[in-house]
Amino acid sequence: MQEVMVKRASELMKDGTVSRVLGWKNGEFVYDPTPAVFESAEALSAFVYNDFCASNLSKYLIALSKKNGKTLVFLKPCDSYSFNQLLTEHRIDREKIYIIGLECSGKVDEAKLREAGCEGILSVKTEGEDIVVDTLYGEKTLPKADCLGERCITCKSRKVVAFDEMIGENGEVNSECGRFDQVAALEAMTPDERYEFWRGELSRCIRCNACRNICPACSCENCVFDNPKSGISQKAAADTFEENMFHIIRAFHVAGRCTDCGECSRVCPQQIPLHLLNRKFIKDMNECYGEYQAGAEAGSRAPLVNYTLDDCEPSVVYEREASK
């Protein structure tokens, strides 16, 4: 796939359609490819695309679409939802972007490979239902399904929702993905149990801000956590209250805008399942206001910033809570 992508990118660069390419290059290790901007066809020699290229490139387009000339971007299905959401919020100029949509069968979580005993990873390759991992200590073949990240296991959609052209076949939305099962399990807990669960998770937070910085919905010109006037800015988690509130405030800020791309959990160095907070909001909104997927359509009105006569009354929410 990488060769096809590079070929197409250099064609578009040479015929003047685009001025730059946003993709990935190798990071320090083979399993941490980094988003990269390529300004010339020659520079594309450093372009990589493999099963580790998990990062969502949409957010970088906010800055790139302000530059002169068009930017070519490669978007996986989940990234395209973020792209649409940013379009809805007028953060990206669609005219300045050329999108190549990528068929995706899920990205590999390097931690899962380690669990399966892979050390000194040199490369990975998808072969049918399996992946072949080449390591310093020889080749290992593993079922791909066992090596995927959480968000790919419960993949909500393999459909690229915004593109100018596709590489590979476009997929379908999977409404039976079971991504809310874990949320339902949390809802079934008693408040005390749930509090303990979240304290256990959030107490590990080192307030590195990675979740916020990667999040395509967290693209404010001036984040409230960086604004001394907001009254909640603080760089370090000074106390347990801060630990809790940082993530809860963030979840509220992205509510209705979060496309559930799962980048927050992917980049968390402490493996906090932050996506569960966002999914709780999505589940609640679906239940109260009908199914809504942020980013499925550019320009859609999220239920929280829309009013229709069919909206549920607040009492419905109380009744729902009481019936539990």
Next chain:
Amino acid sequence: MRRIGVFVCHCGTNIAGTVDVKAVAETLGKEPAVVFSTDYPYMCSEAGQNIIKEAIKEHKLEGVVVCSCSPRMHEATFRKTVQAAGLNPYLLEVANIREQCSWIHKDKTEGTAKAIVLGRAAIAKVQLNTPLIAGESPVVKRALVIGGGIAGIQTALDIADAGYEVDIVEKQPTIGGKMTQIDKTFPTLDCSSCILTPKMVDCAQNEKITIYSYSEVEAVTGFVGNFSVKIRRKARYVDETKCTGCGVCTEKCPVKNVPNEYNLGMDNRHAAYIPFAQAIPNVAVIDAAHCNKFKTGKCGLCQKLCSAGAINYEQEDTIIEEKYGAIVAATGYNPISVDKYDEFAYSQSKDVVTSLEFERILKADGPTEGHLQRMSDGKQPKTIVFIQCVGSRDTSGCGKEYCSKICCMYTAKHAMYCREKYPDTEVYVFYIDVRTPGKNYDEFYRRAVEQYGVHYIKGMVGKVSPKADGTLHVQASDLISNEQLHISADMVVLAAAIEPDKSARPLATMLTASMDTNDFFTEAHAKLRPVESPTAGVFLSGVCQGPKDIPETVAQAGAAASKVIGLLAKNKLSCNPCVSQSNEAMCNGCSTCANVCPYGAITYEDKDFSRRKDGSMIRRVAVVNEAVCQGCGACTVACPSGAMDLKGFSTSQIMAEVDAICK
């Protein structure tokens, strides 16, 4: 830190009864910023206001906190007070220690403690208040009246009489409303049409009045003095400017079996029709749902016959957009459906009718041409039973809890009419109470009983059973003689409760006007502002505000008109300076605020923030139209980055209040 003065009001015993006002003044006097603190029996009195004015001068106050009633009551008063003493009026805060404190507490210790906390919050807030200056907005000298019944007609005539333009929007093909269907009006028994028709004609002929019949309000934006309204003019397939109302199309139309709304479905009309002879505008309508041309494409007879060339099957709904300074809701009422009252056998017998249907039977242009006869066999009824309060004063959940107010009087009118014109008729009226307050009303009712010999029986009818011989067996209880009655009646008339028209609720949403649980519009103040809605610039006329008869409706319609005239007479309105503002440096331009803004006050512009010349710093930012913003604050909570803030109610001010309460 600003120098703050605190003024605690006793409000007689309203506050002082459950709040130790001296202790509140004393405790708040010890707050760090407070340089003066006192209490007084009535702060809003002239003497009370003078205390505030003198203290501002003497103690060089930079902020004032009045602990008194709700700011809705006296904020404006005290703003004027501080302004008179040279302070900006927005450097005043009112701590509501009456509605939110003394009135809801019984225990004085608790009440006092809470009053102190509320006072502290206001002190914390006023520290951060900024001086604000109200802007001005122009007033569009045109009013919109929604609903063309007697309420809307009277309001429009009165406004036009004062020299202002008025538009009436009526969803039916003609104005006139319920009064056109009524035969006689109590208590004087003059003919309803005879007194209404001249007013309808006046509307049509008045240069200042535009009638949009067969039209509905589609959307309302804007605010007092500056409403912008979209009106859907439904296609009537007849060119209003060409139709002469000759009636050829309505006579020749081959579709003759459409239930006639004017007669409540008791007879039929054609698919092309004019609702009734005195319709205004006197223009035909083609009912596309029943017209052969629309259903099968075959017919077109009316078009061939129309000498004016007014028939146009291609006509489409049009939307017009007009600006108004004031809007009057006059959407009226309908009788409730009585289908669910199985015990009265309404759906089983044609001879069980509602009072409005009975009214149609009595009226000369009704289905029986004014002859009192049964709808089943055309025979003249000899025994008629009237049942009052069908669905009114009904706490069973089946009907309405309120009194429909007009039924006692029209039932007396119906009963009297029967006895007057057909003296051999026996007339029974079953009632819970007979309510006849109103000038000459009780006399009217007593005439029915004493002069006309109508049998008034206190008690409710339990069951009406249609019999094989065509009679209706009425089983009832007489509560005064405590006996069961069995009456063989020829006709039963149900005084159905009235309810607001179904169009009122969506309209209230468009107008952001509030409603009660029965869908009647709420007044700004039940006693002191009965014809104004709490939404500025929206006024109420007629039954849409609550059940009322014709004289009351006309009186209220005039009152609403005078309020509208008072508004339109002004050239400028002073704006509320507590409006939103966008911090451009923080705005993402994401449109979330514009999506939640109910007033359409937020627009966007691309602004160049670049210091370099590569154009990389052009950003889309929100701009608030201060004349349109009503200061509701929806945008401030929706904004993800906190770029939106409300002047006078900034996030920092509110947080300061919360902090003061939680301390």
